[in-house]
Amino acid sequence: MERIKLNYFDVTRCGYYRYGEENPEFCNLGETLEQLQRFIDAKTLRQTKLFTPAPDQNLLPVYIANLERDPGTGDTLLITWNESPTNADGKVTAAAGDDRVGEVDVSVMDAPEGSIPGYPCYFYFIPQRSIVVAIRFDGQTFGGQPGVSAYLHEFLAKASRHVVATEDEEGATIYGYVEEHGGTIKQVRPFYRTVQSKIAGEVDYLREHIGQIKKLVRKDLIVTASPAGHTRLLSIWNILGIVDPTPPESGVIKYKYEIDCTIDTNELNQLVEVGSQEHDKYSDIGFRLTGDARVRWLSHCLVRNELEVDITRSDAGFPEARAFFDELLMRREAILSVLPND
16 A cells, blocks of 8 residues: 545636636636647657746756546546756766765766656546646655646647647747637637645634734745756855855755744735645745744645555556556545535
């Protein structure tokens, strides 16, 4: 038996939207997943890459490793492959964990030719409830939700059947989006957005005690190999007065800070919205209240769950996708049981 941790996200947008409209003009989550299954058919892992993260994105490239879908419910297990940071020469680096600080030996290793260093992330979509559940096994640090959200947004923008485009040596030119092949291009934009599912009572407590909030606590992590992460790290070093630092070649850095504050209800609502956006394990916003020694983290307001599943792993540590999906389908009721009633 394996223990898995579940983080729940509400899919608030998925499809093609007219400006200012809340509901899609066409397409939905179920159709998007069905189209994605067709898109990856017979492709290599490398061919599933849809975007190169922009310098201001704290992301690394994302690929599709596997997809299992139940035609009846539309439930889908999506396994992404998230490219690991490498150095400027594209090599994988590793630091000796038992070396003394200041004397750490860093090894540089060649990845096998044609390989993509990385790690898998697992997502269980339930279109009937407009949710996606990010699944982590014990010891797995990253949930990968920002990456899969960016990927599905790019899929709707570039690769779904609704896209009208031409392609030549210089790349693809997208003219717009149609509901059906051969139809008229409509004034719509693609969107895929999620927020973490929240337990309303916990947020209500903070609202009721808004006058007692005295400190804002923030913790996060920086992916040092991404341009945005590197820029962020430099700004933090500047604030701390660290002169001529040596940036790490790859990996992540975790940080935490506290500031005195007073906030009103509107500001709290904005922070709750920021905190509910897709994030990984170490990104969180918290509050210290007068007379309360503990930090009230927004992550504790979020819907989470843990389950045991009967699966086996390969020598590399990965579960077989179809067997894992069947196990999730068997536990569908338990997975849904922690969500607020409609």
